[in-house]
Amino acid sequence: MKLECGSSFTHNLESMFKDMDVARDEMSAYSSIQRERRDRLPVDLNVSVLSASAWPTYPDVQVRIPPEIATAVDDFEKFYNTKYNGRKLNWKHQLAHCQLRARFPKGDKELVVSSFQAIVLLLFNDIPEGGSLGYAQIQEATMLC
8 A cells, every 4th residue: 555555545454453552551551450459340341541642532521430440540540641741631532332232121231332322211210219310410420411
């Protein structure tokens, strides 16, 4: 591709592949630290730290992260900041996805959903059986529009 289209055309693509390799190595280092801990985090977190210069830009979307996820995000930030002093992580929650275990009357299921869907679904963990949540309540709890 580089020979056909030129190096300027493939530069961003090469940067993206390098980013993915570095992100994989970072996640591997973080996971090894997690395995050594006595106190495990409430969720498994997998993060890809990518440089903004090589990737498309996405607007920030305000969302209130549930406490169990926020704990894991904060933990990763501490890990990252010990390695890279002065860099700032900019979380793009709208690009994330989650795997959840859900209990239904006809059996348990594993769901793969967007992060926003997961944030809404997690709200129902605190609702008593037979209870409900209205749109306004969900919007207030998540800050999603």
